[in-house]
Amino acid sequence: MPKIRVNGLDVHVQRLGHTGDAPRPVVVLIHGLLIDTLASYYFSLGPMLAEEGMDVVMYDLRGHGKTSRPPTGYLLEDFVTDLDELLDALEVDRPVHLVGNSFGGAIAYAMAAAHPERVASVVAIEGEPPARTWQESMYAGLVEGDLVIERVTEWLRENPGERNMRPFRTAGKTLDATTIAQEIPQSRLIDEDLSAIRCPVFAMFGGASVLAAQAGPLEALLADCRTVVLPDRGHSVMVEATRETYTLVRDWLFEQETHALRGAR
Amino acid sequence: MTTEPTGLEGATRPAAPDEATVLADISAILRTVLEEYGLDDAEITPETSFHDDLELESIDLVTLSAQLREFYGERVNFAAFIADRGLEEIIALTVGDLVGYVVGSLAVAEVG
Numbered sequence: 114m115p116k117i118r119v120n121g122l123d124v125h126v127q128r129l130g131h132t133g134d135a136p137r138p139v140v141v142l143i144h145g146l147l148i149d150t151l152a153s154y155y156f157s158l159g160p161m162l163a164e165e166g167m168d169v170v171m172y173d174l175r176g177h178g179k180t181s182r183p184p185t186g187y188l189l190e191d192f193v194t195d196l197d198e199l200l201d202a203l204e205v206d207r208p209v210h211l212v213g214n215s216f217g218g219a220i221a222y223a224m225a226a227a228h229p230e231r232v233a234s235v236v237a238i239e240g241e242p243p244a245r246t247w248q249e250s251m252y253a254g255l256v257e258g259d260l261v262i263e264r265v266t267e268w269l270r271e272n273p274g275e276r277n278m279r280p281f282r283t284a285g286k287t288l289d290a291t292t293i294a295q296e297i298p299q300s301r302l303i304d305e306d307l308s309a310i311r312c313p314v315f316a317m318f319g320g321a322s323v324l325a326a327q328a329g330p331l332e333a334l335l336a337d338c339r340t341v342v343l344p345d346r347g348h349s350v351m352v353e354a355t356r357e358t359y360t361l362v363r364d365w366l367f368e369q370e371t372h373a374l375r376g377a378r
Numbered sequence: 379m380t381t382e383p384t385g386l387e388g389a390t391r392p393a394a395p396d397e398a399t400v401l402a403d404i405s406a407i408l409r410t411v412l413e414e415y416g417l418d419d420a421e422i423t424p425e426t427s428f429h430d431d432l433e434l435e436s437i438d439l440v441t442l443s444a445q446l447r448e449f450y451g452e453r454v455n456f457a458a459f460i461a462d463r464g465l466e467e468i469i470a471l472t473v474g475d476l477v478g479y480v481v482g483s484l485a486v487a488e489v490g
Binding site: 115155 | 436
């Protein structure tokens with residue numbers, strides 16, 4: 114299994130479409146929190162984007178999938194350092210496109226704010242920039258009791274034989290064995306005016322998700338931002354509408370690369 | 379299955395493997411994936427279901443897919459095979475389905 118030593122962790126990485134000779138646009142796909150892993154991309158957007166000529170990097174976040182699960186160290190800035198050092202380890206020296214789903218979107222925004230020279234664009238699928246609203250929802254979801262994941266784990270315990278149980282058991286273990294839930298809401302935030310994010314941003318939302326209300330404010334605040342709201346889709350828009358999501362992401366990436374090529378001339 | 383002459387004198391390309399060989403290969407690969415769960419002595423037959431019998435998570439299927447690629451080369455693209463299928467179909471996948479897919483991919487690669 115391809116594991117790379119990064120920031121004191123063994124990080125599980127899968128890369129598709131990488132060719133040593135002709136450099137291709139690098140796209141890093143960042144998955145969501147707790148029940149998610151790089152598999153969400155590996156069996157959906159990953160191979161399709163590689164097929165279109167992109168160099169696709171997928172990795173399991175710390176505490177997730179096959180990457181190490183340290184007991185502590187789950188501030189957003191830890192996730193950002195992991196990504197920064199992962200790019201070093203992979204010897205990626207050109208700006209990359211970051212695609213983040215849900216919590217992965219927050220990591221993408223935070224990375225763009227902390228290392229603007231490394232980020233060509235951000236695609237956030239149902240993801241928020243790490244500002245106060247994000248912090249409040251992280252706090253509500255992870256700290257203020259009544260954790261969704263705990264309710265689901267409890268329900269699965271009472272309904273044995275139910276499908277897709279293992280990801281929830283794994284998530285339950287991570288919650289028990291680490292300080293992830295306590296730490297994430299304590300992460301360093303970016304300024305409310307989002308001025309730290311200067312790269313082009315494409316934000317996608319499900320119309321039935323509470324996050325969709327952020328589309329307008331995002332466009333107003335960010336210098337270069339496009340938003341799309343997919344009607345009737347929820348927070349899991351990437352799973353519910355994989356094809357649609359893929360087409361939007363692909364077209365955005367193509368457009369960004371055309372700009373980059375023009376700019377280089 | 380007969381072996382067609384390739385017309386390439388001295389070509390040593392082996393014939394596409396049969397189902398029994400592929401089943402043995404895949405079982406060996408699966409055992410390395412299952413080792414992590416202490417399940418490396420699980421019985422693996424063509425009827426074994428990845429989800430219900432082996433309880434593999436999607437991240438385990440990534441490992442499996444990457445190892446298949448390493449073992450058979452680019453011709454066996456399990457990620458694309460899965461990406462083309464719906465969740466229900468993936469949940470119902472058996473070892474036999476995968477064997478069939480691998481044998482088919484290798485045979486096509488040989489003809490092509």
